[in-house]
Amino acid sequence: MFAIFRYGRGVQRFMLLTGTALTALFVLVSLLAPLLAPYDFNQLGDADGLFGSQRPPSAEHPLGTTVTGYDVLSRTIWGTRTALEIIVMAVVVSIVLGVLLGLISGYFGGRLDQLLTGLADAMYAFPSLLLAIVVSIVISQGRSGLFAGLTSAAIAVSVVFIPQYLRVVRAEVVRIKAEPFVEAARVIGTGTVRILTRHVLRNSTRTLPLIITINASEAILTLAALGFLGFGIEPNSAAEWGYDLNKSMPDVTAGIWWTSIFPGTAIVLTVLGITLLGESLNDLADPRLRRRAAAASGGAADAAGVAAVSDPSGTAGISGGSDISGAPGVSGGSADGTRDE
Amino acid sequence: MSELLTISDLHVRLDTDHGEVHAVRGVDLSIAPGEVVALVGESGSGKTITARSILGLLPETARATGRVDLGGDDMLTAGPSTLRALRGSRAAMIFQEPSTALNPVYSVGWQIAEGLRAHGVPGRKARRARAVEALADVGIPEPNVRVDHYPHQFSGGQKQRIMIAAALALEPGLLVADEPTSALDVTVQAEILDLLRTVRATHGTAILMITHNMGVVADIADRVAVMRQGVLVEQAPALALFASPKHAYTRELLAAIPQLGGAGGAREMSPADAREPSPDAVVDARRLDVTFPGRLGRPSFRAVHDVDLRIDAGEVVGLVGESGSGKTTIGRAVAGLTRVTGGTLTVLGERIDGHRHRRSLTVSAQIGFVFQDPATSFNPQLTIGDSLAEPFLVHRPDLGKRQTATRIAELLDHVALPAAFARRYPHELSGGQRQRASVARAIALDPRLLIADEPTSALDVSVQATVLDLILRLHRDMGFAALFISHDLAVIERVASRVVVLHRGEAVESGPTPQVLHRPAHPYTTRLLAAVPVPDPTLQATRRAARTTAPV
Numbered sequence: 001m002f003a004i005f006r007y008g009r010g011v012q013r014f015m016l017l018t019g020t021a022l023t024a025l026f027v028l029v030s031l032l033a034p035l036l037a038p039y040d041f042n043q044l045g046d047a048d049g050l051f052g053s054q055r056p057p058s059a060e061h062p063l064g065t066t067v068t069g070y071d072v073l074s075r076t077i078w079g080t081r082t083a084l085e086i087i088v089m090a091v092v093v094s095i096v097l098g099v100l101l102g103l104i105s106g107y108f109g110g111r112l113d114q115l116l117t118g119l120a121d122a123m124y125a126f127p128s129l130l131l132a133i134v135v136s137i138v139i140s141q142g143r144s145g146l147f148a149g150l151t152s153a154a155i156a157v158s159v160v161f162i163p164q165y166l167r168v169v170r171a172e173v174v175r176i177k178a179e180p181f182v183e184a185a186r187v188i189g190t191g192t193v194r195i196l197t198r199h200v201l202r203n204s205t206r207t208l209p210l211i212i213t214i215n216a217s218e219a220i221l222t223l224a225a226l227g228f229l230g231f232g233i234e235p236n237s238a239a240e241w242g243y244d245l246n247k248s249m250p251d252v253t254a255g256i257w258w259t260s261i262f263p264g265t266a267i268v269l270t271v272l273g274i275t276l277l278g279e280s281l282n283d284l285a286d287p288r289l290r291r292r293a294a295a296a297s298g299g300a301a302d303a304a305g306v307a308a309v310s311d312p313s314g315t316a317g318i319s320g321g322s323d324i325s326g327a328p329g330v331s332g333g334s335a336d337g338t339r340d341e
Numbered sequence: 342m343s344e345l346l347t348i349s350d351l352h353v354r355l356d357t358d359h360g361e362v363h364a365v366r367g368v369d370l371s372i373a374p375g376e377v378v379a380l381v382g383e384s385g386s387g388k389t390i391t392a393r394s395i396l397g398l399l400p401e402t403a404r405a406t407g408r409v410d411l412g413g414d415d416m417l418t419a420g421p422s423t424l425r426a427l428r429g430s431r432a433a434m435i436f437q438e439p440s441t442a443l444n445p446v447y448s449v450g451w452q453i454a455e456g457l458r459a460h461g462v463p464g465r466k467a468r469r470a471r472a473v474e475a476l477a478d479v480g481i482p483e484p485n486v487r488v489d490h491y492p493h494q495f496s497g498g499q500k501q502r503i504m505i506a507a508a509l510a511l512e513p514g515l516l517v518a519d520e521p522t523s524a525l526d527v528t529v530q531a532e533i534l535d536l537l538r539t540v541r542a543t544h545g546t547a548i549l550m551i552t553h554n555m556g557v558v559a560d561i562a563d564r565v566a567v568m569r570q571g572v573l574v575e576q577a578p579a580l581a582l583f584a585s586p587k588h589a590y591t592r593e594l595l596a597a598i599p600q601l602g603g604a605g606g607a608r609e610m611s612p613a614d615a616r617e618p619s620p621d622a623v624v625d626a627r628r629l630d631v632t633f634p635g636r637l638g639r640p641s642f643r644a645v646h647d648v649d650l651r652i653d654a655g656e657v658v659g660l661v662g663e664s665g666s667g668k669t670t671i672g673r674a675v676a677g678l679t680r681v682t683g684g685t686l687t688v689l690g691e692r693i694d695g696h697r698h699r700r701s702l703t704v705s706a707q708i709g710f711v712f713q714d715p716a717t718s719f720n721p722q723l724t725i726g727d728s729l730a731e732p733f734l735v736h737r738p739d740l741g742k743r744q745t746a747t748r749i750a751e752l753l754d755h756v757a758l759p760a761a762f763a764r765r766y767p768h769e770l771s772g773g774q775r776q777r778a779s780v781a782r783a784i785a786l787d788p789r790l791l792i793a794d795e796p797t798s799a800l801d802v803s804v805q806a807t808v809l810d811l812i813l814r815l816h817r818d819m820g821f822a823a824l825f826i827s828h829d830l831a832v833i834e835r836v837a838s839r840v841v842v843l844h845r846g847e848a849v850e851s852g853p854t855p856q857v858l859h860r861p862a863h864p865y866t867t868r869l870l871a872a873v874p875v876p877d878p879t880l881q882a883t884r885r886a887a888r889t890t891a892p893v
Binding site: 183 | 676677678702705706708709710712713714717718719720721722723728731732735736779782
């Protein structure tokens, strides 16, 4: 998949590189949090006594302290870990369930399919944040620790995401089950489970990396919003940016800028990084949106010509290389006639 | 200057994911007013790219050098507004697939008028009148009513007529036709070719016909240009080219075409006849009926109606018909892919009609299936070796990994592919190689019945011949019975000992191949045979005369 970086051009190359850099930084910081952060996320003081409340940036506290007396830098760094956890939990749960339901729904069709897609459509009508609040109240009566806070956010986010995965996978499965290679497997006498896993599933996950990145940023935003609204995670069980922002609200009018700027910037940068990554993956994966380097000089008005990338399934697993003309639905008069395969 | 179009030293380079492809290498071609020139070549020869450069329709990834002179303007350097002005008025194009070239949400009259409006023909009424006229010109009945109809209300052939009407609305001097009949049935193809001939006679339109079908070339072209790998290898008047092809590639191309009633015909089909007639039929269908249920208010569709079909052991039976005749449905029913709704169907001694439509493993192990398009019949995520291992994994799990691998190597050897191909992915093989691999998969378990659904129609002619030879050789060696489905009568003549002609889901005629194809009893078979263009201009001219004068 690293071939991606060779091809980028212009604005889209910038988006791709920025997105990748920011996302890599985010993951790295969250993994190395214990080494990077000067203090624990719930540490109120050290051997010299309490840190003190709302202290401006200093040598001991490069980014100052919060109203409760936590170190802002440590809270911001540890916050990446919580954000990563929510992404993993939400995305894993929704992918597993969404892909499974999508496979079943698409392959077998009929009543079950109608029921599942109907339910999925109904889910779209739900405001996700409202759902998240309700779930967090049910699980933890509002205030919660790390696990309950994460689960409520993860469940709330998953409930909204599952229909997306279901829809996307189902659409692909419906297309792929009519492909001759699936029929070829049926003629051989291959069992349904084997057909589903070996032939259908592997070919219907192309677009998932894109949805994952988009959903990842949404998961972070939901968790932050929950924290900001006061339904988040207790500060002594995990660092969470939304909670810190909530607590820093009165500080803003008092001229104490450091308590809100840093967790806020962390949210913005993380979401921005993941979104940029997702968007550029999306553009590069679509042969119609990407342009080759040389052609861009041949009269295209904008310099944002973007080069090719091997197909996104390269990120999902095995890929023998890119195969544009492998797309179904043969149409006449395309340039395919001259493309040597 | 007498030439309408002069292409000189055209080079087109395409930037692809795998680097630069030099698709057209120095083509020189000219067309005089009223002339029909056929541009012939296999896929990847650059014929479509050459044609598209005439209208400035090259993809964004292409860079072209040279000169394409259309009535005094160089289409390669012309700006967007010049191109727009010239497209339609000086040259127009029609495409292969008429059903995708028309916009489904507008009436056909609107779409013809759209071109007129773009070129500044004033007045809504006047444009509509011109559209009606154009439709009448291409033989659409009741043009003043049909002008308001939408594309889906027309048949494929009529849609292609409408495309021609739209292209001719501004009386362009040149019509570029990119495989205009390849997506159509032979009988419809014959009608469209007749129409193009009339257009040329009445409007004096020059036609550049891109095709891979030498029969079509023989039918319509004055002059033929043969392309191969981006180079124009031969250019000659049609009569001269067919009579004495100069270039080796042209000879190869002409020799590879399976020709109906030609010298290459009947000689191949003897082995099955020599075999002892077996009392037990491999396939026995009586009054077979397949009905697809309708959806929400739409009536159900009866694809196969009361068809009797019997295939004896070791016999090759050909199933012929145009699109929608139900030939593929029958093949799928025999393979157990489609549910039978009436009659009886016994395959390898097992009844699979009625409620039971999933067949037992023992029977499915004895059926091999070769699909039409080898590009899609292999899982793109699996290597050829993995795909070939599937039948063994399902039916012979007792064979270990090593033995399976040996079997796969043997299979590849059977179909004349190197054993190293097992590690390749499908897209790394050419169309013909993929179809060989597909055949290898079908014969993996030594089947008693092979079903081949148009196994050669997605392939270039020169490759078609080798795949047909392969299937025939394997049939001779392994002795399986085969159901061979094709729309190409010449292919059927070559492989099948018995043939069943299908028309709208019913078997109109069946019998030994020579009898059906040379002394057809049913008028539909006669019509079908007459519509096939033969790759010989003089013979085709007499056939055409016979067809047009004969009562239908």
